[in-house]
Amino acid sequence: MQDWVKEIVVDSKFENVRTLTEFVENSLEPYHPSHKALMQIGVAIDELFSNVVRYSGSTNLKLILNVNADVLTAKLTFIDEGVEYNPLSKSDPDVTLSAEDRKIGGLGVFLVKKIMDGVEYKRDGHKNVLTVVKKLT
């Protein structure tokens, strides 16, 4: 199978996390991704899209899905036209703190960094471009 690219644009509304997840799951199905990889990609979509909806001010989000069939790797590129925001510039939360000392928040992007094989951010003109890479096996 060749590499391919698909893309989808959704309004910046929380409920569209379902649309994005289904789009990605259906598109990846022919490659028989592991249950774990698919779940982790779903978590990444949830975290990254909900951040765009909450903070970016962008009215929509474009998700570009690229699969490299040779090495069974998916690349998801999230593009919004909101305020410049690099989620990777924040320091990681201290995950050794007790429940009482834990802060609510800051966990989502940290989680994405941990469960994806690669995460990159760049500002491209007036766009935020966040890319995650994940092996499907």
Add this chain to the structure above:
Amino acid sequence: MKIEKKVDASNMSLALEGRLDTMTAPLLESEIQGKLDGVTNLEFNFAKLTYISSAGLRVLLAAQKIMNKQGKMIIKNVCDEIKEIFEVTGFSDILTVV
């Protein structure tokens, strides 16, 4: 997501089914917030929960903080994928997974 809730005196159990994410975490929050008065045993059953994101972790953390003051909270039947999410976020040290 589906939530099955049972309350018996000071015991509350919540069985979750489906995805605990940005969309559904507020549902769980509304089942817990302000409703734990007098509860000393809180039990979550994750047997049918397939998925958790940080929105779900936040609700569990809030519940754990309350239960640390007034009793105990356990989570049972956690699948390996969710256990891994607990581990990388340090939640396995905060929560009691049995």
